[in-house]
Amino acid sequence: MIDQIFPEALKILSNLVKFQTVSGASNLELIKYCEKKLDESGAKSFKTFNESGSQANLFSTINGKDNSNNKGIILSGHTDVVPAVPDEWTSDPYIAREEDNKIYGRGTCDMKGFIACTLAVAPLFASTKLKAPIHFSYTFDEETGCLGAPLVLADLKKRNINFSACIIGEPTSMKAITAHKGYNEYITHFTGLSGHASNPESGVNAIEYAIQYSNKLMELRDELKKRNSTKTSFSPSYSTLQIGKISGGIGANVIADQCSLEWEVRPINKDDGDFISKNIDDFAKNILLPEMKKNNPKGNINKEIIGEVVGFNKEETSEAVNLVCNLTGDNSKDTMSFGTEAGLFQNSGISTVICGPGSIEQAHTVDEYITYDQIKKCLKMLISLQEKMVN
Ligand SMILES: [Zn+2]
Numbered sequence: 001m002i003d004q005i006f007p008e009a010l011k012i013l014s015n016l017v018k019f020q021t022v023s024g025a026s027n028l029e030l031i032k033y034c035e036k037k038l039d040e041s042g043a044k045s046f047k048t049f050n051e052s053g054s055q056a057n058l059f060s061t062i063n064g065k066d067n068s069n070n071k072g073i074i075l076s077g078h079t080d081v082v083p084a085v086p087d088e089w090t091s092d093p094y095i096a097r098e099e100d101n102k103i104y105g106r107g108t109c110d111m112k113g114f115i116a117c118t119l120a121v122a123p124l125f126a127s128t129k130l131k132a133p134i135h136f137s138y139t140f141d142e143e144t145g146c147l148g149a150p151l152v153l154a155d156l157k158k159r160n161i162n163f164s165a166c167i168i169g170e171p172t173s174m175k176a177i178t179a180h181k182g183y184n185e186y187i188t189h190f191t192g193l194s195g196h197a198s199n200p201e202s203g204v205n206a207i208e209y210a211i212q213y214s215n216k217l218m219e220l221r222d223e224l225k226k227r228n229s230t231k232t233s234f235s236p237s238y239s240t241l242q243i244g245k246i247s248g249g250i251g252a253n254v255i256a257d258q259c260s261l262e263w264e265v266r267p268i269n270k271d272d273g274d275f276i277s278k279n280i281d282d283f284a285k286n287i288l289l290p291e292m293k294k295n296n297p298k299g300n301i302n303k304e305i306i307g308e309v310v311g312f313n314k315e316e317t318s319e320a321v322n323l324v325c326n327l328t329g330d331n332s333k334d335t336m337s338f339g340t341e342a343g344l345f346q347n348s349g350i351s352t353v354i355c356g357p358g359s360i361e362q363a364h365t366v367d368e369y370i371t372y373d374q375i376k377k378c379l380k381m382l383i384s385l386q387e388k389m390v391n
Pocket residue numbers: 078110111142170171
Protein backbone atom coordinates (compact mmCIF):
# COMPACT_ATOMS: atom_id res chain seq x y z
CA MET A 1 0.00 0.00 0.00
CA ILE A 2 2.62 2.49 1.07
CA ASP A 3 4.65 1.83 -2.09
CA GLN A 4 1.79 3.22 -4.17
CA ILE A 5 0.96 6.15 -1.94
CA PHE A 6 4.48 7.36 -1.17
CA PRO A 7 5.37 8.59 -4.71
CA GLU A 8 1.98 10.32 -4.84
CA ALA A 9 2.70 12.09 -1.53
CA LEU A 10 6.06 13.34 -2.89
CA LYS A 11 4.39 14.61 -6.06
CA ILE A 12 1.72 16.44 -4.09
CA LEU A 13 4.31 17.93 -1.75
CA SER A 14 6.28 19.28 -4.75
CA ASN A 15 3.09 20.89 -6.03
CA LEU A 16 2.27 22.42 -2.65
CA VAL A 17 5.75 23.94 -2.29
CA LYS A 18 5.21 25.88 -5.56
CA PHE A 19 2.41 27.92 -4.01
CA GLN A 20 4.19 30.79 -2.26
CA THR A 21 1.83 30.90 0.70
CA VAL A 22 3.90 33.06 3.04
CA SER A 23 1.74 34.21 5.97
CA GLY A 24 -0.32 37.23 4.94
CA ALA A 25 -0.21 36.35 1.22
CA SER A 26 -3.12 34.80 -0.63
CA ASN A 27 -3.41 31.01 -0.32
CA LEU A 28 -6.41 30.70 -2.62
CA GLU A 29 -4.59 28.82 -5.39
CA LEU A 30 -3.28 26.26 -2.93
CA ILE A 31 -6.75 25.86 -1.39
CA LYS A 32 -8.23 25.38 -4.87
CA TYR A 33 -5.67 22.64 -5.54
CA CYS A 34 -6.44 20.84 -2.25
CA GLU A 35 -10.19 21.20 -2.69
CA LYS A 36 -10.00 19.71 -6.18
CA LYS A 37 -7.95 16.75 -4.92
CA LEU A 38 -10.41 16.09 -2.09
CA ASP A 39 -13.40 16.57 -4.40
CA GLU A 40 -12.02 13.80 -6.58
CA SER A 41 -12.26 11.57 -3.50
CA GLY A 42 -15.87 12.56 -2.99
CA ALA A 43 -15.25 14.88 -0.08
CA LYS A 44 -17.71 17.62 0.81
CA SER A 45 -15.98 20.93 1.45
CA PHE A 46 -16.69 24.36 2.78
CA LYS A 47 -14.49 27.38 3.15
CA THR A 48 -14.18 30.33 5.48
CA PHE A 49 -12.40 33.51 4.43
CA ASN A 50 -10.49 36.43 5.89
CA GLU A 51 -12.12 39.85 5.67
CA SER A 52 -10.73 40.78 2.26
CA GLY A 53 -11.39 37.32 0.82
CA SER A 54 -7.72 36.84 -0.12
CA GLN A 55 -7.19 33.89 2.21
CA ALA A 56 -9.27 30.82 2.95
CA ASN A 57 -9.54 27.91 5.33
CA LEU A 58 -10.70 24.66 3.79
CA PHE A 59 -12.69 22.10 5.76
CA SER A 60 -13.49 18.89 3.88
CA THR A 61 -15.19 15.71 4.96
CA ILE A 62 -15.04 12.17 3.62
CA ASN A 63 -18.20 10.72 5.04
CA GLY A 64 -18.51 7.54 6.94
CA LYS A 65 -20.95 4.79 6.32
CA ASP A 66 -24.51 6.03 5.65
CA ASN A 67 -23.33 9.59 6.30
CA SER A 68 -23.45 8.60 9.96
CA ASN A 69 -23.26 11.21 12.64
CA ASN A 70 -20.53 9.33 14.40
CA LYS A 71 -17.90 11.60 15.79
CA GLY A 72 -15.17 11.91 13.20
CA ILE A 73 -11.47 12.62 13.24
CA ILE A 74 -9.89 15.86 12.06
CA LEU A 75 -6.53 15.92 10.29
CA SER A 76 -5.37 19.49 10.62
CA GLY A 77 -2.60 21.54 9.06
CA HIS A 78 -1.78 25.17 8.29
CA THR A 79 -1.13 26.22 4.71
CA ASP A 80 1.08 29.25 5.40
CA VAL A 81 4.86 29.20 5.57
CA VAL A 82 7.42 31.60 7.00
CA PRO A 83 9.28 33.80 4.49
CA ALA A 84 12.41 32.59 2.70
CA VAL A 85 15.34 34.68 1.37
CA PRO A 86 16.14 32.87 -1.91
CA ASP A 87 19.79 34.06 -1.96
CA GLU A 88 20.47 32.20 1.26
CA TRP A 89 19.16 28.90 -0.11
CA THR A 90 21.12 26.31 -2.07
CA SER A 91 18.27 26.24 -4.59
CA ASP A 92 14.94 27.99 -5.13
CA PRO A 93 12.95 27.61 -1.87
CA TYR A 94 9.72 27.35 -3.84
CA ILE A 95 10.84 24.52 -6.12
CA ALA A 96 11.03 21.19 -4.30
CA ARG A 97 14.39 19.48 -4.70
CA GLU A 98 14.96 15.81 -3.90
CA GLU A 99 18.37 14.69 -2.70
CA ASP A 100 19.69 12.01 -0.32
CA ASN A 101 16.21 10.74 0.56
CA LYS A 102 15.12 14.21 1.57
CA ILE A 103 12.88 16.75 -0.06
CA TYR A 104 13.96 20.39 0.28
CA GLY A 105 11.76 23.48 0.00
CA ARG A 106 10.00 26.10 2.11
CA GLY A 107 7.20 24.41 4.06
CA THR A 108 8.25 20.82 3.35
CA CYS A 109 8.63 20.24 7.08
CA ASP A 110 6.34 22.96 8.51
CA MET A 111 3.87 21.75 7.40
CA LYS A 112 3.04 21.02 3.80
CA GLY A 113 4.59 17.55 4.26
CA PHE A 114 1.70 16.58 6.52
CA ILE A 115 -0.90 18.13 4.21
CA ALA A 116 0.60 16.20 1.27
CA CYS A 117 0.36 12.94 3.26
CA THR A 118 -3.32 13.54 4.11
CA LEU A 119 -4.15 14.36 0.47
CA ALA A 120 -2.29 11.29 -0.75
CA VAL A 121 -4.25 9.02 1.61
CA ALA A 122 -7.65 10.65 0.92
CA PRO A 123 -8.55 8.29 -1.97
CA LEU A 124 -7.88 5.33 0.33
CA PHE A 125 -10.24 6.75 2.97
CA ALA A 126 -12.84 7.29 0.27
CA SER A 127 -12.53 3.78 -1.15
CA THR A 128 -13.99 2.05 1.90
CA LYS A 129 -16.90 2.35 4.26
CA LEU A 130 -15.72 4.27 7.26
CA LYS A 131 -17.15 3.95 10.75
CA ALA A 132 -16.94 7.70 11.18
CA PRO A 133 -16.04 10.65 8.98
CA ILE A 134 -12.50 11.81 8.31
CA HIS A 135 -12.18 15.59 8.14
CA PHE A 136 -9.39 17.63 6.58
CA SER A 137 -8.78 21.11 7.98
CA TYR A 138 -6.32 23.41 6.21
CA THR A 139 -5.98 26.88 7.67
CA PHE A 140 -4.30 30.21 6.78
CA ASP A 141 -1.94 32.39 8.81
CA GLU A 142 -1.04 30.06 11.67
CA GLU A 143 2.51 31.39 11.83
CA THR A 144 1.38 34.95 12.55
CA GLY A 145 -0.91 34.29 15.49
CA CYS A 146 -3.35 31.54 14.37
CA LEU A 147 -5.65 33.92 12.51
CA GLY A 148 -7.45 31.36 10.35
CA ALA A 149 -8.35 28.57 12.78
CA PRO A 150 -10.83 30.56 14.93
CA LEU A 151 -12.96 31.18 11.82
CA VAL A 152 -13.14 27.45 11.02
CA LEU A 153 -13.93 26.57 14.62
CA ALA A 154 -16.71 29.16 14.84
CA ASP A 155 -18.16 27.77 11.62
CA LEU A 156 -18.01 24.17 12.88
CA LYS A 157 -19.83 25.22 16.01
CA LYS A 158 -22.62 26.75 13.92
CA ARG A 159 -22.87 23.55 11.90
CA ASN A 160 -23.13 21.57 15.11
CA ILE A 161 -20.59 18.93 14.10
CA ASN A 162 -19.11 16.67 16.76
CA PHE A 163 -15.64 15.20 16.71
CA SER A 164 -13.84 12.50 18.60
CA ALA A 165 -10.29 13.70 18.00
CA CYS A 166 -8.07 16.12 16.14
CA ILE A 167 -4.54 15.37 14.98
CA ILE A 168 -2.46 18.49 14.30
CA GLY A 169 0.36 17.40 12.00
CA GLU A 170 3.02 19.92 13.05
CA PRO A 171 6.57 18.54 12.80
CA THR A 172 7.14 16.45 15.94
CA SER A 173 9.14 13.62 14.33
CA MET A 174 5.87 11.63 14.63
CA LYS A 175 5.89 11.74 18.46
CA ALA A 176 2.73 12.56 20.38
CA ILE A 177 2.86 16.03 21.89
CA THR A 178 0.36 16.50 24.69
CA ALA A 179 0.87 20.13 25.71
CA HIS A 180 2.60 23.39 24.85
CA LYS A 181 2.81 26.83 26.36
CA GLY A 182 0.86 29.78 25.02
CA TYR A 183 2.64 32.42 22.96
CA ASN A 184 1.89 36.14 23.31
CA GLU A 185 3.84 38.66 21.30
CA TYR A 186 3.70 42.45 21.68
CA ILE A 187 5.27 45.68 20.48
CA THR A 188 4.89 48.61 22.85
CA HIS A 189 5.29 52.00 21.16
CA PHE A 190 6.29 55.07 23.21
CA THR A 191 5.69 58.54 21.79
CA GLY A 192 7.48 61.43 23.52
CA LEU A 193 8.53 64.94 22.54
CA SER A 194 11.83 65.78 20.87
CA GLY A 195 14.07 68.62 22.02
CA HIS A 196 17.63 69.70 22.66
CA ALA A 197 19.42 67.40 25.05
CA SER A 198 20.86 70.36 26.96
CA ASN A 199 17.43 70.86 28.49
CA PRO A 200 15.98 67.39 29.07
CA GLU A 201 12.87 68.83 30.73
CA SER A 202 11.86 70.64 27.56
CA GLY A 203 10.92 67.31 25.96
CA VAL A 204 9.64 63.86 26.84
CA ASN A 205 12.22 61.13 26.49
CA ALA A 206 10.52 58.07 24.99
CA ILE A 207 13.55 55.86 25.69
CA GLU A 208 13.54 56.65 29.39
CA TYR A 209 9.87 55.69 29.65
CA ALA A 210 10.57 52.51 27.70
CA ILE A 211 13.27 51.66 30.25
CA GLN A 212 10.88 52.12 33.17
CA TYR A 213 8.38 49.93 31.34
CA SER A 214 11.10 47.31 30.76
CA ASN A 215 12.03 47.35 34.42
CA LYS A 216 8.40 46.71 35.32
CA LEU A 217 8.30 43.82 32.85
CA MET A 218 11.37 42.27 34.45
CA GLU A 219 9.81 42.66 37.89
CA LEU A 220 6.69 40.87 36.61
CA ARG A 221 8.87 38.20 35.02
CA ASP A 222 10.26 37.37 38.46
CA GLU A 223 6.70 37.16 39.79
CA LEU A 224 5.89 34.58 37.12
CA LYS A 225 8.51 32.21 38.52
CA LYS A 226 6.93 32.43 41.97
CA ARG A 227 3.35 32.04 40.78
CA ASN A 228 3.64 28.38 39.83
CA SER A 229 5.62 26.42 42.34
CA THR A 230 4.00 23.14 41.36
CA LYS A 231 6.04 21.44 38.74
CA THR A 232 4.83 21.21 35.17
CA SER A 233 6.21 19.06 32.39
CA PHE A 234 7.44 22.16 30.52
CA SER A 235 11.02 23.26 30.27
CA PRO A 236 11.45 25.68 31.95
CA SER A 237 8.51 24.70 34.15
CA TYR A 238 7.20 28.26 34.67
CA SER A 239 5.88 31.00 32.36
CA THR A 240 8.60 33.11 30.76
CA LEU A 241 8.87 36.71 29.55
CA GLN A 242 11.54 38.14 27.30
CA ILE A 243 12.31 41.52 25.71
CA GLY A 244 13.75 40.78 22.27
CA LYS A 245 14.23 44.17 20.61
CA ILE A 246 14.43 47.81 21.56
CA SER A 247 14.64 50.64 19.04
CA GLY A 248 14.50 54.40 19.33
CA GLY A 249 16.39 57.68 19.37
CA ILE A 250 18.85 59.24 16.95
CA GLY A 251 21.83 60.29 19.07
CA ALA A 252 23.11 61.25 22.48
CA ASN A 253 22.35 64.95 22.10
CA VAL A 254 18.71 64.68 21.03
CA ILE A 255 15.75 63.88 23.25
CA ALA A 256 14.24 60.73 21.80
CA ASP A 257 10.63 61.16 20.80
CA GLN A 258 10.10 57.55 19.70
CA CYS A 259 10.96 54.18 21.16
CA SER A 260 9.53 50.71 20.74
CA LEU A 261 9.95 47.48 22.67
CA GLU A 262 9.30 44.03 21.21
CA TRP A 263 8.60 41.43 23.84
CA GLU A 264 6.93 38.08 24.37
CA VAL A 265 5.33 35.97 27.07
CA ARG A 266 5.10 32.16 27.00
CA PRO A 267 2.47 31.43 29.65
CA ILE A 268 1.93 27.92 31.00
CA ASN A 269 -1.73 28.86 31.57
CA LYS A 270 -4.09 31.66 30.57
CA ASP A 271 -4.00 33.22 34.05
CA ASP A 272 -0.30 33.99 33.77
CA GLY A 273 -0.80 35.70 30.41
CA ASP A 274 -3.67 37.75 31.84
CA PHE A 275 -1.59 38.59 34.92
CA ILE A 276 1.14 40.16 32.77
CA SER A 277 -1.25 42.08 30.53
CA LYS A 278 -3.27 43.48 33.40
CA ASN A 279 -0.26 44.57 35.46
CA ILE A 280 1.77 46.12 32.66
CA ASP A 281 -1.31 47.90 31.25
CA ASP A 282 -2.19 49.29 34.69
CA PHE A 283 1.40 50.45 35.19
CA ALA A 284 1.48 52.20 31.81
CA LYS A 285 -1.91 53.84 32.26
CA ASN A 286 -1.73 54.88 35.91
CA ILE A 287 1.96 55.55 36.49
CA LEU A 288 3.86 56.24 33.26
CA LEU A 289 1.28 57.94 31.09
CA PRO A 290 0.23 60.72 33.53
CA GLU A 291 3.92 61.52 34.01
CA MET A 292 4.57 61.63 30.23
CA LYS A 293 1.57 63.83 29.57
CA LYS A 294 2.74 66.48 32.06
CA ASN A 295 5.21 67.83 29.50
CA ASN A 296 3.40 66.74 26.35
CA PRO A 297 -0.33 66.07 26.05
CA LYS A 298 0.39 64.01 22.94
CA GLY A 299 2.70 61.68 24.85
CA ASN A 300 1.49 58.12 24.44
CA ILE A 301 2.07 54.44 25.14
CA ASN A 302 0.44 51.96 22.82
CA LYS A 303 0.75 48.19 23.34
CA GLU A 304 0.23 46.49 19.98
CA ILE A 305 -0.79 42.82 20.15
CA ILE A 306 1.08 40.91 17.45
CA GLY A 307 -0.45 37.59 18.43
CA GLU A 308 -1.85 35.78 21.43
CA VAL A 309 -1.81 32.02 20.87
CA VAL A 310 -3.52 30.07 23.63
CA GLY A 311 -1.65 27.24 25.29
CA PHE A 312 -2.41 23.57 24.79
CA ASN A 313 -3.06 21.80 28.07
CA LYS A 314 -2.47 18.22 28.98
CA GLU A 315 -5.70 16.23 29.25
CA GLU A 316 -6.07 13.59 31.99
CA THR A 317 -7.16 10.95 29.53
CA SER A 318 -7.04 12.03 25.95
CA GLU A 319 -8.84 10.21 23.18
CA ALA A 320 -6.60 11.91 20.63
CA VAL A 321 -3.34 10.99 22.36
CA ASN A 322 -4.46 7.41 22.86
CA LEU A 323 -5.48 7.19 19.21
CA VAL A 324 -2.15 8.46 17.89
CA CYS A 325 -0.06 6.27 20.21
CA ASN A 326 -2.14 3.33 19.15
CA LEU A 327 -1.64 4.12 15.45
CA THR A 328 2.10 4.80 15.61
CA GLY A 329 2.87 2.12 18.19
CA ASP A 330 4.95 4.74 19.99
CA ASN A 331 3.78 5.47 23.53
CA SER A 332 6.33 8.15 24.35
CA LYS A 333 4.75 11.53 24.98
CA ASP A 334 6.31 14.93 25.23
CA THR A 335 5.58 18.65 25.57
CA MET A 336 7.11 21.44 23.52
CA SER A 337 7.79 25.14 23.57
CA PHE A 338 6.37 26.39 20.28
CA GLY A 339 2.80 27.49 19.69
CA THR A 340 0.25 25.78 17.42
CA GLU A 341 -3.48 25.73 16.76
CA ALA A 342 -3.88 22.84 19.23
CA GLY A 343 -5.09 25.01 22.11
CA LEU A 344 -7.82 26.52 19.90
CA PHE A 345 -9.17 23.10 18.89
CA GLN A 346 -8.94 21.93 22.50
CA ASN A 347 -10.82 25.00 23.76
CA SER A 348 -13.59 24.10 21.30
CA GLY A 349 -14.04 20.87 23.20
CA ILE A 350 -12.19 18.63 20.74
CA SER A 351 -9.68 16.12 22.12
CA THR A 352 -6.43 17.13 20.41
CA VAL A 353 -2.90 15.86 19.91
CA ILE A 354 0.05 17.18 17.92
CA CYS A 355 1.83 14.56 15.85
CA GLY A 356 3.33 15.02 12.42
CA PRO A 357 6.27 14.29 10.15
CA GLY A 358 9.55 16.19 10.11
CA SER A 359 11.72 17.61 12.84
CA ILE A 360 11.11 21.01 14.41
CA GLU A 361 14.86 21.58 13.96
CA GLN A 362 14.29 21.98 10.21
CA ALA A 363 11.18 24.17 10.49
CA HIS A 364 11.69 27.86 9.58
CA THR A 365 15.31 27.21 8.51
CA VAL A 366 17.28 27.97 5.34
CA ASP A 367 17.26 24.78 3.19
CA GLU A 368 14.27 23.40 5.10
CA TYR A 369 13.68 19.72 4.35
CA ILE A 370 11.76 16.63 5.34
CA THR A 371 13.12 13.10 5.10
CA TYR A 372 11.47 10.32 3.07
CA ASP A 373 11.50 8.29 6.25
CA GLN A 374 9.32 10.83 8.08
CA ILE A 375 6.86 11.01 5.20
CA LYS A 376 6.62 7.21 5.17
CA LYS A 377 6.05 7.13 8.93
CA CYS A 378 3.23 9.63 8.59
CA LEU A 379 1.65 7.70 5.70
CA LYS A 380 1.83 4.54 7.80
CA MET A 381 -0.02 6.28 10.62
CA LEU A 382 -2.74 7.48 8.23
CA ILE A 383 -3.06 4.05 6.59
CA SER A 384 -3.43 2.50 10.08
CA LEU A 385 -6.10 5.08 10.79
CA GLN A 386 -7.97 4.01 7.68
CA GLU A 387 -7.75 0.34 8.74
CA LYS A 388 -9.06 1.23 12.17
CA MET A 389 -11.98 3.15 10.69
CA VAL A 390 -13.16 0.33 8.47
CA ASN A 391 -15.88 -1.93 9.79
ZN1 LIG B 1 3.79 25.01 11.82
